[in-house]
Amino acid sequence: MAGGASSASVEAVFREEHGRLLAALVRRFGDLDLAEEAASEAVEAALAHWPVDGVPPKPGAWLMTTARRRAVDRLRRDRAYAARLALLQVDADRADPAPPPDADGELPDERLQLFFTCAHPALPAEDRVALTLRCLAGLSTPEVARAFLVPIETMAKRITRAKKKIREARIPFRVPAVDELPERVPVVLQASYSIFTEGYAASSGPSLQRLGLAEEAIRLARILRRLLPGEREVAGLLGLMLLVYARRESRSGPDGALVLLEEQDRGRWDRAMIEEGRGLVEVALSGGPPGPYGVQAAIAALHDEAVDFASTDWPQIAALYEVLHALTPSPVVALNRAVAVAMRDGPQAGLALLDALLGEPQLRGYHPYPAARAELLHRLGRNAEAAAAYAEALALAGTEPERALLRRKLHTVALKD
Known part of the structure; x- marks a missing residue:
């Protein structure tokens, strides 16, 4: 060979x-x-x-x-x-006594224990994600460092710190007991989804997406799905990832420029991935009250099912964001709900909800918030205010494709002022 x-x-x-x-x-x-x-x-x-x-x-x-x-x-x-x-x-x-080998003498699949160890609540959130990438996605420390755009030495220290915490705190390498799962599974899912989000919508850098990272997150979610087949939120998470990732080819133009959802060529969306995701949504929403990932997957499915942007079912999407906000109230969910309400009821209704979020600490430094305000202000003809909001968003945006789009929008509203 x-x-x-x-x-x-x-x-x-x-x-x-x-x-x-x-x-x-x-x-x-x-x-x-x-x-x-x-x-x-x-x-x-x-x-x-x-x-x-x-x-x-x-x-x-x-x-x-x-x-x-x-x-x-x-x-x-x-x-x-x-x-x-x-x-x-x-x-x-x-x-947790060691499980015996299976009938073929093979070691049992113990990745589930490693998932829970890497995503233990005692570890800081950034350490959980880094350790999950290192141990379960098989990325090297330099690869993990590049994923988060930090120096290799910084990431090495972060991973070492997490391992030391596991060792010194004697964090058990085991699947939690049944009564612990409701508390622990969401931590595992959050770590996996954080990896996907950073891959699909990079927080900074020259590129809009880091597809290899998003694909690793999907691979991890598939493993979780096989290992926890009875957890509906695992199905919801995998479904959400697939339904969102199905649009990857249409999110950027030939020059790498960001293409907004309303302008994307839906013929380039991955229909097989969408169908698989829709099936997982049905699993996630069956058999009991919905969880946050199931609801988000349902929202993604509605976007993917629309033949064009104009026919998107905004009333149902807005209603689902109400459900999501009740399940996991946060300023970011409230921001997305406001955008959906604006599409359903008009820009003034959405802007009122956005203005109610002014001063939220979690939205400071989060460029989608001023960008959303700018868009609604522009639609209302308040171009001077829109220009100020676009400038704020431009100063906060992390990737060059996002900054380029915001510069174009700022230029457009400035000409109308």
């Missing part, structure tokens, strides 16, 4: 198996650093052996066996380290 082909094979296998491999190693040895080191050494061994011997029939099992041997070798060399891990492992086993 050619070296390049072999390297590509290892990378493909590792990307697919990374979360499963790391989860099993952490469950076995109780330490993320040791698990990552052993996994990395296993991949290095694969790069050395597979070009000669060929890719094994069960490459994931090969990597697992090799990684476990490397971890054991390190523990034999460092007795003090091994003793510390043994104490941690006693605590973990008391909390």
